[in-house]
Amino acid sequence: MKIPALILRAYRSVIGRVTTTALVSLVVFSCLAVYTIFNNSNSRTYTVELRDSGFSPTELTVRIGDTVTFKNAGTHAIWPASDPHPTHEDLSPFDPRKGVPPGESWVYTFTTPGSWRYHDHLNVTAQGEIFVLSSTGKLPSSVINGYCDGPCFDDLMRDTVHTEGIDAAYKLFEETYAEGQLPRGCHWTAHRIGEAGYDLFREGKDFSISVATTYCGYGFYHGFMERLLRENPDPTYALGFCDRVKEQLGNMGLWNCYHGIGHGYTEDPPDPASEGDFQAMIEPGIKMCEFLFGKEFADLNLCLTGVFTVPVNFAADEKHGLSMNPEDPFAPCRTQPYTYWKACYGEFAAKLDTVLNWDIHGLPAYVNKLPDEKLKRLVIWVVPSVMMAKDILSNDHSMYITSCRESFSGNLRRICWGGSILGFFQHGEPQKQYEKILNFCNSTAWKTQDERVFCWGEGLRQMRQNYSLDKVKSICTSVPEHYRFLCLDEAQTHISPYDDPSFVTL
Numbered sequence: 355m356k357i358p359a360l361i362l363r364a365y366r367s368v369i370g371r372v373t374t375t376a377l378v379s380l381v382v383f384s385c386l387a388v389y390t391i392f393n394n395s396n397s398r399t400y401t402v403e404l405r406d407s408g409f410s411p412t413e414l415t416v417r418i419g420d421t422v423t424f425k426n427a428g429t430h431a432i433w434p435a436s437d438p439h440p441t442h443e444d445l446s447p448f449d450p451r452k453g454v455p456p457g458e459s460w461v462y463t464f465t466t467p468g469s470w471r472y473h474d475h476l477n478v479t480a481q482g483e484i485f486v487l488s489s490t491g492k493l494p495s496s497v498i499n500g501y502c503d504g505p506c507f508d509d510l511m512r513d514t515v516h517t518e519g520i521d522a523a524y525k526l527f528e529e530t531y532a533e534g535q536l537p538r539g540c541h542w543t544a545h546r547i548g549e550a551g552y553d554l555f556r557e558g559k560d561f562s563i564s565v566a567t568t569y570c571g572y573g574f575y576h577g578f579m580e581r582l583l584r585e586n587p588d589p590t591y592a593l594g595f596c597d598r599v600k601e602q603l604g605n606m607g608l609w610n611c612y613h614g615i616g617h618g619y620t621e622d623p624p625d626p627a628s629e630g631d632f633q634a635m636i637e638p639g640i641k642m643c644e645f646l647f648g649k650e651f652a653d654l655n656l657c658l659t660g661v662f663t664v665p666v667n668f669a670a671d672e673k674h675g676l677s678m679n680p681e682d683p684f685a686p687c688r689t690q691p692y693t694y695w696k697a698c699y700g701e702f703a704a705k706l707d708t709v710l711n712w713d714i715h716g717l718p719a720y721v722n723k724l725p726d727e728k729l730k731r732l733v734i735w736v737v738p739s740v741m742m743a744k745d746i747l748s749n750d751h752s753m754y755i756t757s758c759r760e761s762f763s764g765n766l767r768r769i770c771w772g773g774s775i776l777g778f779f780q781h782g783e784p785q786k787q788y789e790k791i792l793n794f795c796n797s798t799a800w801k802t803q804d805e806r807v808f809c810w811g812e813g814l815r816q817m818r819q820n821y822s823l824d825k826v827k828s829i830c831t832s833v834p835e836h837y838r839f840l841c842l843d844e845a846q847t848h849i850s851p852y853d854d855p856s857f858v859t860l
Contacts, residue, residue, distance in 0.1 A: 402482065403427040404434065404474065409482035417487040418467050425459045433475035433623070434460065434482075437508060438546065440622045441671070444508075445470050469509060475623055479585050483509075508546050515550035520574075523547050524566040528784055540746075540781045544570035548577025555595075556585070563602040568820075569784035572610030575599070576660075579614025589646055592618070606819075609656050616643050616660025623674060624665075630675025632686045635665045640694075651693065651856050658697035663704075670705040678702075680709050683720070696857040699729050703736040712741050714757035714770065721766075728855045734766055735773040735852045742777025751790070752799035759801075768851035772812050779820055788817055788829050796834075810837040811848030818842075 397419040403410045406428045416422065424434045431453035436445040445468075450460045453476055464470070467488040474480035507530070514523040527543055544567075551574065554561045567574040583592055596611035620639035628634035639661035647653035669676040669686075679685060683706065687698035710716040717737055721730050738754055745751060751774070758770035775794070778787045795809040810833065817826050823842075830841035840848055 397421070399423065401425055402434075404432040404480065406430075408480040409434075409474075412482045413485070414482070415485040415487065416464055418465060419463065420486075421461060421463045422484065423459050423461050424454065426454045426456050429456055431455050431476060432480075434472055435475045437471040437473060438542070439473055439475065439478045440667070442475075448472065449475075471509060477584070478581065507543075511543065511546055512550045515547060516553065520547060520551050520554075520561050521564055521566050523550070524569060524784065527569075528786075540570035540743075540784070541573040544573030545577035548574035548579075549581050552578045552581040555582070563599055563607070565603070566784070567599075568603060568607060568610075570780070572607070572613075575607070575610045575614045576617055577614075579611060579660075580618045583615065583618025587619070589615070589642065593646070609653075612647070612653055612656040613660040615646070616657035617663060618660070619643070620661045620664040622664050624668075632665050632669075632676060633689075635668070635674075635676075636661050639664075651858050654693070655697050655857070658694055659701060662694075662698050662701040666701040666705060669702075670708070678705060678709065683709060684724070688725070692860060693857055695726070695729065696732060699724075700732055700736055703733040704740045706733075706737050707741045707744070710737070710741075712744055714738060714741070714754070714761050718761050726860070728857060730766070731769055731852055731855075734762065734769045735776070738770055738773040739777040739780055742774060743781040746778070746781040746790070749793065750797075751794050752797045755794075755797060755799040755805075765851055768808055768812075771809065772851045775809070775813050775816055779816060785821070785825075788813075788821070791817070792829075792832055795837075807837065807840070808848075808851075810834075811840045811843065812851065814840050814843065815848055815850060 398416070399421045400414055400416055401423045402414060403425050404427060414422065424432070426432045433450060433453045434448075435442045435450070436448040438444065442449045445466065448462055448464075448470065454460045464484065464486045467486045470484045470486060472482055472484065511523050511526065514526050524547065527547075548567075551561060551567075555578070579592060579595075582595065592611075592615050596608055596615070599611050600608040616639055619642040620636065624635045640658070643654055643657035643661060647657050665674075665676060665686075668674045669678045672678075684699055684702050687695060687702060690698050706717070706720065714737065717734065721733055724730050724733065738758065742751075742754075745753075754774040755771065758767055758774065761767075762770050775791060778790045778794070782790050791813040795806065795813050800806045800809060814826065814830075814833070817829060821829075826841060830838055833841060839845075
């Protein structure tokens with residue numbers, strides 16, 4: 355993590371695999387020399403062509419102030435834009451905001467030094483990278499300070515998957531997390547590893563479908579299936595991979611693979627004809643989910659969540675003519691069939707964190723307007739789990755205990771606490787989320803013995819869902835002795851506060 359991946363890759367291509375420590379002096383000296391050379395020339399203009407086979411060249415080194423013309427030499431529209439897809443947030447100005455027709459060009463002047471990966475927003479399998487050197491001859495701060503920022507981190511993770519495998523990439527992620535240097539959220543990092551994993555799959559290279567691919571809310575499968583289906587929309591191809599996942603990881607892996615299928619069949623970006631039309635955007639994905647899983651609600655719902663998450667993200671980011679009304683954020687869901695409510699309301703609930711300014715106290719105002727008791731339980735479960743992403747690195751999460759207590763009563767309060775515990779698994783350090791839960795349940799913010807019993811019961815229940823039995827037994831030695839009966843809970847003392855109901859009938 356101390357040297358950006360673009361430099362490591364360049365040197366390894368020349369002298370082979372060497373240690374990071376051995377490269378430090380050589381890299382810094384050589385980079386200074388390269389920057390000086392570039393500093394002695396005037397601004398230049400370069401051309402990158404997008405052919406039907408992809409960008410050419412795929413890598414280009416320029417300096418700050420240089421201009422790159424992206425010329426469409428292919429037979430279909432292109433949309434060159436900064437990673438990551440689809441948000442383009444690494445270098446947000448590097449985005450024409452629309453497709454470039456065949457024969458036409460888009461011009462961009464780079465004003466920020468760094469390593470900028472980009473892709474064709476209309477065909478994410480086409481990718482490239484621009485290395486922008488400083489005009490002053492100074493190294494970017496990421497090199498000087500030894501810090502690997504977002505684009506550098508994505509590059510490093512991708513290279514690690516390709517050269518050492520998926521498990522090695524997750525190990526690097528864990529080490530970076532432990533050092534407090536993680537520039538990406540847990541789920542998004544797993545998403546990027548999944549994209550790189552698909553590259554191996556497409557090239558016919560074998561890779562391990564290990565427990566590591568379940569980390570961070572199974573983000574690996576979301577990225578993997580999105581890439582797979584954009585390149586090959588044959589559902590048999592996708593289902594075949596999901597069956598392979600089930601053989602290795604059981605139903606939890608299979609279900610997240612189904613979510614990825616729904617995601618992959620929903621166009622991003624949408625057809626221009628559907629701009630501003632939520633229903634038109636979801637229609638292709640809905641039809642495929644119904645075709646594949648229409649007879650089984652649980653599988654259908656998982657596929658539908660993948661469909662709805664795409665336009666919901668558009669609405670949250672105010673893109674493609676969609677937006678979220680803070681007074682009525684669930685409006686697009688009310689017109690959906692009841693069978694789709696769970697997926698639609700659940701995905702919109704995940705965007706209430708910013709609407710509420712990360713304060714659970716405002717959640718009852720939205721929950722009380724919901725037309726169905728099942729929806730109320732769903733939304734209260736989802737919102738704190740999403741909010742936890744903002745606070746996951748903190749050592750004190752007692753605000754969730756207090757906020758849920760002050761906002762809800764009875765079982766709804768327990769659902770709120772349970773959603774908070776779920777957040778530790780969705781956003782915490784892989785295989786070490788239990789450390790945050792132990793701290794959470796030991797908090798002095800719990801007021802009664804019943805509340806403490808609930809926390810330990812729910813925390814351990816979720817551990818049993820996410821860890822091996824042997825690991826839970828090991829963790830149990832750190833649980834206060836008078837709560838250890840909940841570790842395996844053979845007497846089924848604890849019952850989940852959220853029953854994850856079906857929405858087949860009212």
